Amino acid sequence: MLRYRLSVQDSAAVLSDDQWAAFVHEFNDTGEGIDRLLSNDCASLIESLPQQGFDATQIQVLLKRGVALAIASEQWIGVGVWVLGPHDDLYPKSIVDKLGFARAPILFGYGNIGLLDGKATSVHLGDKKLTRNEQMCEHLGALLAVHGQTVIVNIDRTQAASVLNGVLSREGCGVGLGIGDLIEKGSSHYYRDGVMNNSLTLLSLTPPNCDGHIRVDVVEEVIAALSGNHLHFA
Amino acid sequence: MSVQRQDKITTPLSDTVNESQKLVKLEKVGVLCLLRGILLAKTPSTEDTMDRDKALDCLREALGDETAKFRDGQWEAIDRVVNKREKLLVVQRTGWGKSAVYFVATRLLRDSGSGPTVIVSPLLALMRNQIDAARRLSLRAISIDSTNREQWGEIIECIGRDQYDVILISPERLANDQFREQVLNSIASGLGLLVIDEAHCISDWGHDFRPDYRRLVNVLKMLPQNTPVLGTTATANNRVVEDVQSQLGEMGVQRGELMRESLALETLDVPDQATRLAWLAQFVQSQQGTGIVYTLTKRSADQVSVWLCNNGIDAKPYYSGVSLSGFPESNSCREHLEMLLLNNHVKVLVATIALGMGYDKPDLSFVVHYQSPASIVGYYQQVGRAGRGIDSAVGVLLRGNEDSEIHEYFRREAFPNNEVVTRLLQQLSRGDGYSIRDLEGYFNLSYTRLAQLLKFLSVETPSPVVKRGTKWFRTPVPFELDQERLKFLTHQREEEWDEVCEYVVTDQCLMKYLRNALDDQSTADCGKCSNCLGHSVVNVSPDSQAIRDAMLFLRRAEMPLELKKQAAPNAFVIYDITYNIPTGLRGSEGRVLSRWADAAWGRKVKEGFEAGHYCQELVEAVADMIEQRWDLSASPPQWVTCIPSLRAPTLVADFAKRLADRLGLVFSPVIKKLLDNAPQREQVNRFHCCHNLDGVFAVDADMPSGPVLLVDDTVNSAWTLTVASYLLRLNGSGEVLPLALANTGGG
Structure with missing residues (x-):
């Protein structure tokens, strides 16, 4: 409601990461639970905040988008996408621990939530010719799978699919995380079977079919938070 | 290869970790809980509460009748929606005045500063009537539908300027993702009241269940708790009401008597x-x-x-x-x-x-x-x-x-078959998006049937398919048809028929x-x-x-027979028909004597087909039709031929020969059947209808001159007669006049 646009057409002035962090900080100082935001007198509460770094009016306008959110959510859930916020029990604890609650993004996902236990090995592909080699990337994925590693990659990067293909070819487990359209990725033959047999989890930091308003570096931060080990290809 | 291994990460945001410890209360509320709890707009305070007199004034003003009174239950329904912001299902007889309830409620809500009312209405007729009714009640209403697509942008702008009190949309629009993105999201943020007209359509136990209502239900389930929702119907028994309640959760019900005194x-x-x-x-x-x-x-x-x-x-x-x-x-x-x-x-x-x-x-x-x-x-x-x-x-x-x-036919066709669903999902899994036309090549199902099947699957939650643009994709959602439920629903329908x-x-x-x-x-x-x-x-x-x-009248209810003009791409490899059948190689408009098994001639055709011989009465009936009611003066037929069959070689040929004798024409069986193809009546879509006939017939070029009557016993897609006409014309025949005894198609 406060941080995401809900469709391509949605032009709501959503809170930036910094505005959100400032709001959460001030709101928590009131000692109130988030359910106060849903009460009839939330306007006076929001206006009473110091408002250092955000605007109360902006928040009140955003909070009126309940029906729009219901419509958007129906669309997401209707195609099997799950939505997890930091307040959900199943939300990866490692993200909240490492990024902090205010920076922890909503996760839109397909597949096995159990793979997000913070123990995966992240693979970071650079721009060198070697890492553009499809076969080499598949081989790397297969190798990690054979060693029982759950592999996590930035799925928006070139050859990320090859790494995951390699993982899945050896019956390993993988996690693909990005800011692209999750429905498009989940419906692609590259990933669909892996998701369906619970060996692949696809995550996006933006709602399906919506403009991404998440900084690319946040993807790397979340990958880092979900990883126990890191492999960097310079 | 340069591989850098790290055993432990350090996060640049580690200083925020401590913040999370302060946020215990936030953590207790999940995303989906939030969705259900969010307030749409402020709940009217005591001062805002509308009283009955004010509502009655509204009604009287709107009806232009100073003595008008609420009917039993009308004010109660308005009160529950406007003042208590309830979700309410009103079951009242037709003519009771359900629309007066939501229009007066709309007036009151609008006067208190709420956003417009959105009415989800299933039929064009209803939507147009609603607009007129709203105007009579001094409300500004607009329908957003396929007929005014070019004006959507303008309408949305007007809605943004708060120029409409009532917005009507169909459940089909509501289920359309493109419409939701382009239109609905713009309306949704200021919604004052949601009305679901003909709410019994929500129940798949109801006689009118519509798949698009299933998506509406999903939206309703997630609406903010205090969004007033009014469902109305005149035709819901307890079973349907309970089903609607079970799907929508906390929803009050108001029932009236259904007596229609007139x-x-x-x-x-x-x-x-x-x-x-x-x-x-x-x-x-x-x-x-x-x-x-x-x-x-x-x-x-x-x-x-x-x-x-x-x-x-x-x-x-x-x-x-x-x-x-x-x-x-x-x-x-x-x-x-x-x-x-x-x-x-x-x-x-x-x-x-x-x-x-x-x-x-x-x-x-x-x-x-x-x-x-x-x-x-x-x-x-x-x-x-x-x-x-x-x-x-x-x-x-x-x-x-x-x-x-x-x-019985309707019930049989109402729900998809498990094997077809499984095969369809398997096919979708093999690629990245198929149009329905693409799928016709893989399935012997009509375009309409495929569209219905995909629609059925797309409203399942979660759905195993998703439509993007014109293409359908398999989502990574495991799916199994709930056959027990479908059996149960079919049984319910049998009981309703009883x-x-x-x-x-x-x-x-x-x-x-x-x-x-x-x-x-x-x-x-x-x-x-x-x-x-x-x-x-x-x-x-x-x-x-x-x-x-x-x-x-029934016996003279023959129908015109139109042959096909466009073949399915890649279906006629042997005949090399790419797409359009050239005008000079098409048959003319023909005639079909009856509907298969109908009360007039259709029953005789069915009996003849089963007995392996068509009676002389049918020969006379066709001759009578040709001589009395089919104007062939511009090209009177000179000879007769027929569609051959390997399974029943004499059935149609014998009939055609007797017809030729009766009309005093030459019978010349110039069409030969070369292949024993699958029965044409089992071919459902265009591709399969065409492909099943490719290379099946050949025509002897030595044939009589002049226009020819081309006879078959039954016709469904008309592709057999189309191909035979094409081959006759290709081999130099005169004008081809197709003729069949019975149409076996639906409708």
């Missing part, structure tokens, strides 16, 4: 169509006002309409896809037909259930069912169109021989029977129906001459 009901068991047609013509002629005749199929609507016209009655057919010259698309044609009846410019519309919900003509004086409806709930709704604003009206249900078979059959023969009060079937536990008899009176409510008894005329 309606006099009657049932008649009239098995044969000729007698029914004769009865109908005499009945309609005896009626002062206007009415609706309901049929089960489009074909029957056309046929009955022509019959009534032949009897001097101004009748028009009405169904989904109906066409009239001057109307480029069916929706505007339907609107035109509705207006004709509304303004008494036509005596009767002969309609399928496409003219069911929402059509409001207060002075409609009769509703006749030429064939039995599928359920009592559906019947009550349809017959309830009559006598809303007049003191007396008549509702007659005629039961025919064919009804049971038609309903209830209709019982209605026809019951000797109790017919209105009481309907009310009880809808769980209105009234014990009072109506005193008006044929059972209460002990005699017919309409004085109609067609004489034998009228019945003979009707039989003659």
Whole structure:
């Protein structure tokens, strides 16, 4: 409601990461639970905040988008996408621990939530010719799978699919995380079977079919938070 | 390869970790809990609460009647929606004034600063009536539908400027992702009241279940708790109400009595169509006002309409896809037909259930069912169109021989088959997006059937398919058809049909029977129906001459036969037909004598097919049609040929030979069948119809000259006759005049 646009057409002035962090900080100082935001007198509460770094009016306008959110959510859930916020029990604890609650993004996902236990090995592909080699990337994925590693990659990067293909070819487990359209990725033959047999989890930091308003570096931060080990290809 | 291994990460945001420890309260509320708890707008305070007097003033002002009063339950419904912001299902008889409830509620909410009302309404007829009704109540209403697509941008801008009080959309639009993104999200942020008209459509136990309502339910489940929602219906029994409640969660129900005091009901068991047609013509002629005749199929609507016209009655057919010259698309044609009846410019519309919900003509004086409806709930709704604003009206249900078979077909086709669903999902899994046309190549299913199947799957939650642009994709959602539920629903429909059959023969009060079937536990008899009176409510008894005329009409109800013009791409590899069949190689418009197994000639055709010999009566019937009613003066046929068969080599050839003899023409079987292909009647879509015929026939170039009658016994897609005509013309024949004994297609 406060941080995401809900469709391509949605032009709501959503809170930036910094505005959100400032709001959460001030709101928590009131000692109130988030359910106060849903009460009839939330306007006076929001206006009473110091408002250092955000605007109360902006928040009140955003909070009126309940029906729009219901419509958007129906669309997401209707195609099997799950939505997890930091307040959900199943939300990866490692993200909240490492990024902090205010920076922890909503996760839109397909597949096995159990793979997000913070123990995966992240693979970071650079721009060198070697890492553009499809076969080499598949081989790397297969190798990690054979060693029982759950592999996590930035799925928006070139050859990320090859790494995951390699993982899945050896019956390993993988996690693909990005800011692209999750429905498009989940419906692609590259990933669909892996998701369906619970060996692949696809995550996006933006709602399906919506403009991404998440900084690319946040993807790397979340990958880092979900990883126990890191492999960097310079 | 440079691989850098790290055993532990350090996050640049580690200083924020401590913050999370302060956020215990936030963590307890999940995303989905939040969705259900978010407030849409402020709840009216005590000072804002609308009182009954204010609402009554609204009603009186809107109706222009200073003495107008609320009907029983109207104010209570308004109060629950406006002041208590409840979700409420109102089950009240047609004509009770459900629209007055939501329009007055809208007025009150708007006056208190709430956003506009969105009405989800299932039918075009209803939407147009609603707009007119809203205008009468001084509300600014707009419908957003496919007919004003070019104006959507402008309409959205107007909504943004708060220039509309009421916005009408269809459930189909609501389920359309593109529409949701382009239009609905813009409306949603300021929604004041959501109205679900004909809310019984939500229940798949209901007779009118529509897949798009399933997505509506999903949205409703996630709405903020205090978004007022008003569902309205006149036709829900307890089972449907409970199903709607179970799907929508906390929803209050307000039920009223369903008695329709102006309606006099009657049932008649009239098995044969000729007698029914004769009865109908005499009945309609005896009626002062206007009415609706309901049929089960489009074909029957056309046929009955022509019959009534032949009897001097101004009748028009009405169904989904109906066409009239001057109307480029069916929706505007339907609107035109509705207006004709509304303004008494036509005596009767002969309609399928496409003219069911929402059509409001207060002075409609009769509703006749030429064939039995599928359920009592559906019947009550349809017959309830009559006598809303007049003191007396008549509702007659005629039961025919064919009804049971038609309903059995509808039930059989209502739900998808597990094997087909599995194969479809497997095919979708093999690629990244298929259009329905693409899928036709893989499945011997019609375009419509494939579209229905994909629609069925797309409203499952979560859905195994998703549509993006024109292509369908397999989502990574495991899916298994709930066959037990489908079996259960089919069983429910069988029980509903049994209830209709019982209605026809019951000797109790017919209105009481309907009310009880809808769980209105009234014990009072109506005193008006044929059972209460002990005699017919309409004085109609067609004489034998009228019945003979009707039989003659049925026997002369041949249909034009149009051959195909465009082949499916890649289907005719051997014949090398790429797409368009050249004009010079097409057959002309032909004739089909009957519908397969119909009461006139169709039954004789079926008997002949099963016995392996078509009787001479059929030869005479076809000869009579050719000589008396098919104007072939421009190109009189010089010879006769036929479609050959390897399975029954003499059946059609023998008939064609006798026909040629009867007409004094030469019979020349110049078409040869080279391959024993699969039965053509089993081919459903264009690709399979074409592909199954590729290379199957050859034509002997040594043939008589002049126009030729090309004879087959049955026709469905017309592709066999199209291909044979093409080959005849390609080999130098004269004009080809196709002819078939019976049409086996649906409709």
